[in-house]
Amino acid sequence: MKFEAIDEKEFLNPYYRKKPILEAELNEFIKALKDYKTSLENNLKNNEDSLVANALSKFFENLHFECEIKSIHKGNSGIDLALKKDKQIQVIVEAKLPHSKEFFSQSKPNCKALHECILYYLRERKALNSSLKHIIITDFYRFYIFKADLFEELFNKNKYFKEAFENFESKNSLFKGNTDEFYKECEKLLSSEKYLDSITRKDLFDEPSLKGVFIDIKPILEQEKPSFSKLKPLFKIFHKDFLLSEFNPNDANSLNNAFYKELLYILGLCESKQNSKLIIAKSEESKEEQGTFYTAINSKLKEENFETILKLLILWLNRILFLKLIESNLVRFNDDKNLKFLNFKKIPDFDKLSELFFEVLAKEKSTRKKSEFAYLPYLNSSLFEKQSIENTLEISSLSNDLKLFYYKNTVLKDDKCKAKKGQVGLLEYLFEFLDSFDFGSDDEQSEILSQKELISSSVLGNVFEKLNGYKEGSFYTPSFITSYMCKESITKVVLDKFNAQFDLDAKDISELRKSLRKEDKKAQKELLNSIKICDPAVGSGHFLVSALNIMLSIYDELNLFDEEFYLEVQNDEILITNHKGEFIEYKRPSTPKDKAHLIQQELFHTKKDIIENNLFGVDINPNSCEITKLRLWIELLKHSFYQSFDDENYHDLKTLPNIDINIKCGNSLVSYFETGKSLSHYPNIKERMGKYKRIVKDYKEGFYTDKSRINQEIKNLKISFKNFCFADKFKKEMKSFNDKCEKYSKKYGNFLAVDDENLKFFVSANLTLFDFDEKEATKEFANLKKEYDNIFNLESNHPFEWRFEFPEILDDDGNFKGFDLIIGNPPYIKENDNKDLFTNTKKLRTYQGKMDIWYHFVGRGFDILKNNGYLAFIATNNWVTNSGAKKLRNIVLEESQILSLVDFSSFMVFDSASIQTMIMQFQKIKPPKNYEFHFSKITTQTPIYDDAINLLKNEKTQNNEILKINLTPKKFIDKTLNFTKSDYEELFNKIQKYGKFYLEEKEVANGIHPHYDFINNRINSNHNFAFKIGQGIFGLSEEEKEKLKLTKLENNLVKPYYDTQNFLKFFFKK
Structure with missing residues (x-):
């Protein structure tokens, strides 16, 4: 077993690495280091225990860790130093004196220090401690740090180490609890062939290793003023956020309040509580007509319409944030900050922004006018096509003169590092604000003051979810939930399909990989392409993004990529590493054979295939659909690559496909045509269905000369299917309606109908008409209109016709096949x-x-x-x-x-x-x-x-x-369904079977009584409850109440407890 040192960049979560360091915390860390140096120097001549107690534990205590020296578990030998949280050991620290022969080193990993750590770890796991996060081996200067997950896989789950530990713990074994004998067994196992062969590897050439980070703090301690870049990795590693895993990677994808609050302020919106729900409303600044985006739009509309304003805000914000991510890509791919374009210097007004949208990004290089933005790529995306709502108002129409005061808690700082104050132009404010966050382009910063908070695509999704759910208040599903659900369910679908297709019985993906033949790669990819996943309430598209990443990881686990790399999904981000564990970062290549370029290209095309073939979504809110499309485009954008290498001045990034057709707007719950409805009697069904599938595929691939024309073709085919199903479904209703129209025509001719847009086709004129009562005719005509609306006005309910909206889930005869997976929140x-x-x-x-x-x-x-x-x-x-x-x-x-x-x-x-x-x-x-x-x-x-x-x-x-x-x-x-422990099941079954129960006299503790407030001796002895005397049932002590951590709503239900002792003759005593 060898030791493999991992660079701290690979060891730390990428989100945690990007988290800014507060200056006060850094100064505190520097002081802790200085104090540690002094303590070490004062105690170096002492023994190991003294160094742990007087130097190492003090160092961790100064960093706010809860320390326990010689932490003993049930009379066993103690852990040198344990870092605890909530009374549970979370970090095991094994210390050896400098120059000790028992210390861990890269050349000699199989040592007593490691053996001791293995024993302490196995003991903790036996005691059901699932809170262990890290194991540290140190000689007080050098620190080897391992993740507990690694010890779990290598030792606690390994059959040979489990057997050795069980023997050690057994009173009947030869070990008889002798630690030295256990350490000898560990030494043998770590170098044995049988153990090394039992370890799961990525491939045959991957040698089993102990992977961890190595830090030598001696050089830092010897420097008077170490640089921020040298201190930063130490600060990150010795922080509670890392060692105790208090940094929740999901927080990196959760709502960034500073970003969200100030963005709302600039847009002219705010959060408002209504019936215990947080909804989005017009801000006070917009009500006062200050220079917000809301004011800018509203001032140009004939009448105020909140929904119209919000649609325009989301549409334009989508585009601007997408451009911010493109800007980040360009800077990162080229290591050139001069490629930034989303700033007030280059875009000083809304006219220029409109030009960028429609005259540059929406047009191919050859069709563009001369522009300072000529170097930017062409984006073949409906995101930069003018939408119908922009007929109401274009962004170029907004006033450039609007001013807005900086937000009271603005993240923007002046030259003296103080929050900016005063007024600023609206567009300038937006660009400056967006530039104060990192959208993925910034490298590690060498100065503490230049750090920026990371805004990931998931954070943007969270922001949009809240903006989008302005009526009801939406709940953004965290990444750890979406990833888990997608992995669990998609894995089941994949196993079912592959086992059936290749006649296998694989129980997991690892077993499946071993069973598949390499020569069947094409068939395997086609089988993965056949999987259909749908979120019927797609929201911001988070589930589809997680599904995309899980599908990618399955391609990797099944060895279906042509290029060699390792792929890992962490919180909806794809991390690509080489065989050494180093991150592979894409840079603008000089040749198409560049290794990173080939990987980027393959990832882009695989993502595109997954989005086009596997992922589908529906939502009643059109804004949701637009946001989901944006999220999927962003995921593709992350792996966009350079298509040509001739023109250095033009960034010819791979254009985005028309993946938007898989995301549709409608009410998932309202459909008028059953999915089982046959279309076999539809004329030329095979030919029409073939055409439908073909033109949808052509649309996705961009195989057309006129986008609006192919869109209309798709629409016409769907209308023809719909009309056919309509005539079929409503035969009786139509006959009844036509009979009533004919009856009306005989009595009143086409009176009133002649001017009606719809009924004029059903009510004919009557040339032999007599005089009639117009009031009566008006009344009957109203009934006709009502009946027409009942039959024809289906669109008002925004129905979604699953029967034919997605040709991908129809067979060649138009029969509905269905999805493999329905997933969502x-x-x-x-x-x-x-x-x-x-x-x-x-x-x-x-x-x-x-x-x-x-x-x-x-x-x-x-x-x-x-x-x-x-x-x-x-x-x-x-x-x-x-x-x-x-x-x-x-x-x-x-x-x-x-x-x-x-x-x-x-x-x-x-x-x-x-x-x-x-x-x-x-x-x-x-x-x-x-x-x-x-x-x-x-x-x-x-x-x-x-x-x-x-x-x-x-x-x-x-x-x-x-x-x-x-x-x-x-x-x-x-x-109802009740899920209980087996020891309660018998009781519940008895209750359900017999219903009525009669107590014996000895079981009665007191007479008819609404409830017991507290446990007393009599109740406890009669019922044999395992509770303490005085423990509350319906009555709680203050301490018990605090432990419950009740919500505000629950707290309102808890009332002060009074008994007869509180009530005296003339007054009440608290």
Whole structure:
């Protein structure tokens, strides 16, 4: 076993590496280093324990760690130094004196220091400590740091080390708890062939190694004033954020409040609380007509319309932020900050910005006018085509004279590093503000003051989700949830398809990879291309982005890439490394054979194939659809590459394909034509279906000369399918309507109908007309119009016709095949909160009173899934017991097999919402009479992020329960679902079977009583409860109340506890 030193850039999470360092924290770290140097010098002649106690532990304490020296576990030898959090050991530190022969080194990794760490780690894991984060081996100057995950894989999960440890712990073994014997066994194992062969490797040539970061702080301690660039990696590594994993990588993708609040301010919007929901509204500054974007737009409209203004804001913001990311690419690819173009110097007004949109980026190089932006690439994207709403107002029409005061908490600083004040031009403010954040172009900064906060594409998605959900208040699903759900469900789909196609029985992707033949690569790629994934409430597109990245990782795991590289997905970001673990970064190549260029090219085309073939989304909100398209374009943009190498002055980046056609606008829950409706009697169905599929493919690939013409062709074909289905479906209604039109015509001719745009085609004139009562005619005509609207005015409900909207899920005869996976976070809205929303869904089979709108999405999901397909949602966890979810439960029990339920209980997945949620996975299949499924739940009332991660890892801890539930679906029809530990099951079954119970006299603790407030001796002895005397039931102590960490809403329900002792004859005593 060798040691492989990893560069700190590879060892640290890229988001954490980018996190700015506060000056005060850096100064504190420098002082801690100086104090450590002094302590070391004063104690160097002392023994190891003295150095740990008087120098090393003091150093960590000065950095705000909770330290425990010689941490002993049940009478065993102690860990030299343990760094703890919440009373749990999180970092094991093994210390040896400088120059000790037992110390770890690159040339001699198989040493006693490592053996001791292995023993301490295995002991902690046996004690169910799942909180371990790092292991450190040090001689007080040199530090070798390993991730606990590595020890988990190499030792705790390895059969040989498990056997050795079990023997060591056993009283009957030869070891008999002798540590020296265990260390000898470790030494043998680490160099044995059988152990090295048992370690999972990326490939046959990947030699098993202990990968960690190595730091020597002696040179830093000897310098009087070390530079920021030298201090930065040390600061990052010795920080709690890293060693205790307190930095949540998901935070890097969560809402950046400084960015979000000031962006809202510039746009002229604000967050407002309405019925306990945060919604987006017009800001006070916009109401006062200060120079915000809202004011700029509103001043040019005939009348104020919030929705129109918001649509324009989102459209223009989409473009500007997309350009910011292109700018970042250009700078990063060329290491040239002169390529920046999104600034007030180059774009001084809205006319110039409009020119950039439509005269430069939307046009090929050969068709452009002479421009200072001529070096920028052509973007073949509908994002830079004029939209119909821009007929109302173009961006060039906005006033360039508007001024706005800097935001009170602006991130912008003046020359003296103080927040900027005063007024500034609107466009100048926006560009300056965006430039104060890092959109992916900045390298490591050499000065603390020049650091910028990273704004990832996921952060932008989060911002748009909030802007977009301005009416209801949207919940952005965190990356750790979307990634987990996509990985779990897509893996199942891939295994099903490959096992069926190649007659295999692989249980996981690793096993599948070993079973596949290299010569079948083309067939394997085609099979992956056949997977169809849909989010029916797509929102900002986060699930589709995660699905894209998981699909990419599967291509990598199945060895389907032609180029050699290693791919890892971290929080919706793709990290590409070479065989040495070094990041591969794309730079503008001088030749098409450049290695990084070939990798970038392959990744771009694979992403494009996945987006075009695998990913589909629908949303009722048109803004959502535009944002999802933007997110997918951004993902492609990350791996855009140079197409030509001739002209150094032109950046010929690969243009973006028309991937937008897979994202459609409509109401997923409202459809008028059943997916099972046959089109076999439609004239020339095969020919028309072939044409439909062909022109949609041509649109995606850009195989056309006139984009508007091919769009119209697609539209016409869909209308023809729709009209055919319409005439078929509404035969009776049409006959009845025509009869009434004819009757009206006989009585009143075409009176009123002649001027009606629609009814003039149905009501003919009557040349032999007699006098008639016009009032009566008007009344009857109104009834005719109403009937027409009932039949024809379907579009007002924004229906989405799954039957023919996506040709990719239709066969050659036009039959609906269905999706392989339906995934997402559907909206949670109760009927009492928005009754109008349920008006058009009352005919759905999931409808019943007191329901939530997301129940409908499960029903619709099963409708559009193919047989054996999968559904994965995150939604509220009360559907298993809610009376309004009875129909939903029945459908789940009768039409699917439950695969897993992951209940987060008191852990709030969504920062801004106190909603308890659950991840659910179902397979659309005729369920067996009896089957087992996975159920896990957080049980602590005060959960933290780690509890949620442990739940997803299926890691048993004291704060969760993980069960295998045995389910007989028929038994639970029309009933609630209760998932309990097996020792409670007998009791619940008894209650359900007998219903009534009669207590014996000895079981009665007191008479008729509403409830017990506290446990007393009598209650405890009679019922044999395992509770403490005085513990609250309905009564809580202040301490118990604090531990619960109640929300504001819950706190309102908790009232002061009073008993008879508080009430005296004439007054009340607290």
